[in-house]
Amino acid sequence: MSGLAEFFDMGGYAAYVWPSYALTLIVVVLNVVWARRLLAKSREEARRRLAMRVGGSES
Amino acid sequence: MAWTWFHRLGSPPYLYSLAARLTPWFAWPTLVLILGGVYGGLVLAPPDYQQGDGFRIIYVHAPSAWMSLMVYTTMAVAAAAGLIWRIKVAHAVAASCAPIGASFTLCALVTGSLWGAPMWGTYWEWDPRLTFELILLFQYLGYMALRSAFEDLQRADRASAMLAVVGVVNVPIIHYSVIWWNSLHQAPSVMKLAKSDMPATMLIPLLMMFLGFTLFFVTVLLIRLRGEVLTRERSASWIREAVTL
Numbered sequence: 207m208s209g210l211a212e213f214f215d216m217g218g219y220a221a222y223v224w225p226s227y228a229l230t231l232i233v234v235v236l237n238v239v240w241a242r243r244l245l246a247k248s249r250e251e252a253r254r255r256l257a258m259r260v261g262g263s264e265s
Numbered sequence: 266m267a268w269t270w271f272h273r274l275g276s277p278p279y280l281y282s283l284a285a286r287l288t289p290w291f292a293w294p295t296l297v298l299i300l301g302g303v304y305g306g307l308v309l310a311p312p313d314y315q316q317g318d319g320f321r322i323i324y325v326h327a328p329s330a331w332m333s334l335m336v337y338t339t340m341a342v343a344a345a346a347g348l349i350w351r352i353k354v355a356h357a358v359a360a361s362c363a364p365i366g367a368s369f370t371l372c373a374l375v376t377g378s379l380w381g382a383p384m385w386g387t388y389w390e391w392d393p394r395l396t397f398e399l400i401l402l403f404q405y406l407g408y409m410a411l412r413s414a415f416e417d418l419q420r421a422d423r424a425s426a427m428l429a430v431v432g433v434v435n436v437p438i439i440h441y442s443v444i445w446w447n448s449l450h451q452a453p454s455v456m457k458l459a460k461s462d463m464p465a466t467m468l469i470p471l472l473m474m475f476l477g478f479t480l481f482f483v484t485v486l487l488i489r490l491r492g493e494v495l496t497r498e499r500s501a502s503w504i505r506e507a508v509t510l
Binding site for chain 1: 376507
């Protein structure tokens, strides 16, 4: 077996090792996406709240 | 005088801008540590003498399990601070922790299951550590469900904070479960750091992953915290500054 194929075979544990790493990657990426989406949404809402106050009294 | 930095942290505008400025300082080391740790764990570390290459799951499983406990502890401490001193920002920290902790608890459970399948011959066993870790996942989910059940943010903060504080008893139970009970789960291999059985090429990537995951938590927490702080804020003057930047 070539070096690279051997690496991907993970000594016969490929079916367990790679899904573990793939899932962890997904969790990491989703955490970043969710956090950025939350921030973007709250900024959007804050902007809307500000717009509604325009013309009204400032607190 | 020594407490002024602490009081400033409780001020939403200050915290918002500080979190924004700090984010890259945590994000870049996170990226370097995790990429280095994955390379070291998959390529440089030698196969385990018993578990062969299957042991390499440890580099994603153990740091995920560490996150599940560390994030919960942070959440409970922040929730307690919010309850006791009525600090709005502390409640914002606690609320930010839950989804991060829940996702890594699930990750720890599934990667552990994928590790257990070839090593123990089963994907799941009602073993103390596994069972209490599953309960921890339900605690996170319950916390988030409770928060979303309230229309009023302040009431959501207080009710969910009490749940978080009470639930913290599960953290030491999970940590010591492999010592207290005759568990299928293997004993900790890193915590006894001083006399760790691992060779350096195995241990160093693992330590990089632990540190990398911890910094990743701080990075994501800082981003979420800005959102939570903004949602809680009613005063217009600094919101204008924050959203027009």
